[in-house]
Amino acid sequence: MYVPSVTHPIGDFVREWVPKLSAYLPEQLQSQTLDTIVAFLVNAVICIVAVCAVNIGSAPILIYMERKVCAHVQCRLGPMRLGWHGTIQTIADVIKMLFKEVYAPSGADKLMFYLAPLIVLIAPFMVAALIPFDKNLVVSDVSMGIPLIIAVNGFGVLGILLGGWSSNNKYSLLGALRSGAQMISYEISFAMILLFVVMISGSTNLMTITQSQAGTIADWFIFKIPVLGFIGFILFFISSTAEMNRAPFDIAEAEQELTGGYHTEYNGTPFAMFYLAEYIALVTNSALATTCFLGGFHAPCIGVAAVDNYLTMVPGVVWFFAKVFFMIWCYMMVRWTFVRPRVDQLMDFEWKFLLPVNLLLLGAGAAYIVICG
């Protein structure tokens, strides 16, 4: 009997231990098939728990971090009262959010109203499962990682459009339409930058992309291709900020104009899910930037053996999360320092500047590969 198997070292570990443990069971219950099925189920549960732990666990940390970064940019202190420097503030907020009553506005399409937050969460969770956190720490090491990321990004737009339409509120609908148009446009340049990375590394597997950046800092894709890598990184930063609907591209939820955009009518747990999706997208996009440009889990070696020995002693996960949090900090600084452009300026920027530059970058990258190696 064929049972699908989870192929990575942790999966091998589980497969090795399940038969040993099942030897203690009574004679009648022992069977090869049962062992493989149990091993598969245990592996599946481990994978799901890992993805949920990274995603849901990072959201409170990020909310606290955003408040602190925002406060310090604006010369305030931020949350200070609850716990040491306000550390329990987010937990209190989460508890408040979860205990709120959930209701839909009258005249709303109930099915779509409650389906939309679920759809929004699909894309970040699927992307998080693909990202290699360390040499052996990846939930699904699929060969088509980048196309999968591009494919599932469409779900985010769908969720936002449905949420805005089903709220039966014209501000929500306007916000959803704006955000849909914006995300569809910026998806193109987002995909093109990822194609640039695929072109340089010669693979669509995120683990292979990371492994091809092994070595010193100069081997990371941001520095490996002299100028193009850095331009690509900046373009990725801009298009992923727009893709996540974060400020300065938060046209969708411009409070002054739209009273909150597509999630105006949401409260309680559904609102928390929209909020969660936004912060998980922040984590996954930072992780993607780290994997594609900043060398993934590799230590920032500088080529001097004495220093590098100490740097490589630190496990890869630590380096990975250090880079991810640096990227998140960059996104937050951009959010709180830049002003929001108008809708037409935003669309002009994508179609008249970002897209041609992306095409030129792809051409230049191809020329670089042909000429230099």
Place this chain on the structure above:
Amino acid sequence: MFPNLTIPDFPLSFPLGGTDIAFYVVALIILITAVMTVAVKNILQSAVFLIFSFVTTAILYLLLHAEFIALAQVMVYVGGVVIFVVFTILLTSHLGEDAFTTKVPRIFTAFVISIAFVFVMIKCILPLPELSSGTVAAPDNYASLEQFALRLLGYGADGFVIPFEIVSILLLMTLICAITVARRSKEEKE
């Protein structure tokens, strides 16, 4: 505890185990979402069910080891076409107020056509022995992205570079045509 209990090696008559169970689950979801697509009164809801039926079809492709086709299905239909369907629906007013009614002759023809289709399927396709054997006929890595790309852009005997280029030129032509059509209407307005 259970002295007479023995665990059978094949739980049910699923020769491929997990893959078979997954196939039946996915097929059931495809059927339900496809029926919901036409049965639901609201056009937007039916578009959403259509998206889910596309996604489950992509999962079916994944079970058949055609990963690229599955991703292309999600990319093109979910990411592209259906998003624009949703957009056009969003921009129409009086959505879902008058449910579309179907007349009796139409139902009759639909029944005749579907029964004929089922008859053809049972008569011609089910008896094929390759269908029920379930073994993978394609060589290893046949549908992987790398093999796929090499064949698509290869200029050897089994390459498809000329059709690929022709299709890309055709797509470029349609893009330019769409832009010119859109532009002209804007000038007329001014």
